[in-house]
Amino acid sequence: MSVPTTSAPEPVRVDQDARKGAAAVAIGFAVLCLSYMLNAMDRQVFYPLLPQIREEYGFSLDQSGLLATGFTLGIALTGLPAGYLLDRLSRKMIIVVSVVVYSLGTLAIPLSAGFGDMAVYRLVSGVGEGVQATAIYAVIGAYFFHKRALAAGFIGVAFGLGVFLGPIIGQAFAESADSWRAPFVVFGVAGLVMAVILFVTVPRWMSEAVAGRSGTADTASYEHIPASPWNRGTLGIGIASAISGLVFYGFLGLYPTFLREELAFEPAQIALAASLVGFGAMTALPVGYLADRYDQRLLLAVGFVGSSLTALAAYRFADGVTAQYLLAFLMGAFASGVLFTNCTTAMQRAVRPEQVGRGAGLFMLTYYVAAAFSGLLFARLVGSMGWDGAGLVQLTLLPLVGIAALALVDPRRMNVPPKVARA
Template identity: 70%
Template sequence: MVDAPPTTTSSARPSPRHLTPAAVAVGFTVLCVSYMLNAMDRQVFYPLLPEIRQEFGFSLDQGGLLATGFTLGIALAGLPAGYLMDRLSRKSIVVMSVLIYSLGTLAIPLASGFVDMSVYRLVSGVGEGMQATALYAIVGAFFFHRRAVAAGVVGVAFGAGVFLGPLVGNRIAAAWGDWRGPFYVFAAAGLVVALLIAVGVRRTMTESVTGTTASVSDYGHVPASPFNRNTLGIGIACAVSGLVFYGFLGLYPTFLREHLGFGAGQAALAVSFSGFGAMMALPAGWLGDRFNQRNLLGLAFLATSATATLTYQYATSAPAQYVLAFLMGAFASGFLFTNCTTAMQRAVRPEHVGRGAGLFMLTYYVAAAFSGLLFARLVDAFDWGGAGLWQLTVLPALGIAGLALVDTGRMVVPRRTDAG
């Protein structure tokens, strides 16, 4: 039923032949819930940033770096985690990663200043990066020919977390009377989720290599090295996607509150709408399994640019911003994120699927780490409208240029009979 795994890991890669549909459903649901919490954990910081800046006296530069700098931890965890996923138990690493980012979250309200808060955010990012790398490696291996659809389901879970995180966090902060409350609650939730993964997810699912014997019939057309022209081109697109989406997320609530005069609840709701838009990852993944992903990504970049133009140049009312936040989430997260991560995995051979996941994490999140600082600097130089123009409207053209390097004829192509 399954391919023989590498000889160095044969004992660590059980066959999925005895895994029942119910076990698959339970395991995949738990993994998606864990990633939803991951997203909620990330998103809770953004709408609370104005209160954090006010208490500590952080500048806009410092706030922007704190908002998105944690993704450097995600990036640093990505490539080595990708190697580990090909060699060690992915389930163990997922459990450990949830514990790590929960501890980082717990430490954030205990910070005394910019330096230690930055360290705690970085620790959170390391755990979140390990989990995401392992999760996408599991999805890419177990749902081999339906990986974009499966990744789309994961993207829906992420979008649900982006939607719920600001709303729940804002409610907890209001009830608590302090911005620290949500971080304690989400840290405790992480401990519960780690236990659910340990109990509810089977290693038969997490340690699968490719899923079916037919899935590795012939990949001679795919470059033997995971470091090739296609991964370079897709890597450029991933980096631009990270700069755009996290540049938007990191300071968008600050833009709404300090520039457009929105209230805290309105800003949190607008960010939540971007999470609702990110749930479009499911149809985005479905399309990615059926159409040329290079062209799909190019169209998503163009749509993101158009949405950013309206967001930062024209829209001033709350309803308009809610709609545009939804569209930004749909294009910059639902379409770009989902198809960038699966395209990177399709640019490598099946035995390097974990490495492909790591390459995505590295390229996407290194750029994302500095997106908030870059946006803040652009605000200082050109005001909010100019910052939105250069980073979110013009920059996607570089992503399209990177896609010009991609040769889809040298990538793994999903079978139409397996894609749905």
């Protein structure tokens, strides 16, 4: 009588599948981070090259300010539509298409004949970058549902690294080719390659998760969160997000011009100062860790106070190279590492799990509409009040409004840990 053979025990196959799944998630998440780093490099490279672009085309300070930050209007206009589509269509395909769109916009910038078409190409880049950012934050907000702030911290580190590397690499390409146009060609082509890598490596079951990892039952109740994404919490966070956008992009857009025209910095010094903003933004990782454990209103208040004091020192007191390097780092830490990380994750926590895409879209709308006009506003303030006056009004006093808006936010009506809701 023959003895029947048996297959390998089921737990072994389950463990192997689990390891393969974990590896796929790690690779997919790493590629998402790399793609967002490239996104940041792509958008950041424009700022240190703006003085050269302005000189060639004869743009006014108002036009320069609008070009510097106006692309974020594309990000803002796509926030809500993208959020709506992300709750209904494939997030993975939306990410891939968005990277192609912003890369084509970047490739077109060197072909600009003047202000009008360059503004259009910048807007197209903003549309693609905004949709990609909205989709990435929706993916991590859904898949890493209970640790979304920490996951967002890794995305923030990728963004900060891109902000750090973009000006340095861009300036190097511009100098080697003796043309400001070269970096836009390099980054545009790199974006098209990244779109292919995203398509191949990001698992669909990761990108399309709803409330936690695929296959994991979600038994929590969310009745305490308002049924509508339009609620008092999203209003308060929306105002804080708008103030954050006005502060951070108001600083980013014309800071290199301030260093060049007011403090007479050299191009290499300007590029390094702009890069150190990104180095500061990499504090998003420890900030994300804290945001999963403590009241985000407190962290946002720290971010507003820190960015206010940093801007006051940068525009009114510090004129040395070393001091400006330090202040650029601090602005990145407070305005991006703290404010951006907490605003985007708090907005998602103010809506129910099935509305996470719309939560991401609401953040993009409020943050980037304000950011789009921050450069123009700052330029107008410089024209009437000088650099120090503009810094005082837009970057030092305005954050106080953001702190006041936090009074509208009630953690008991959000998806936060119980100990935070009771605080």
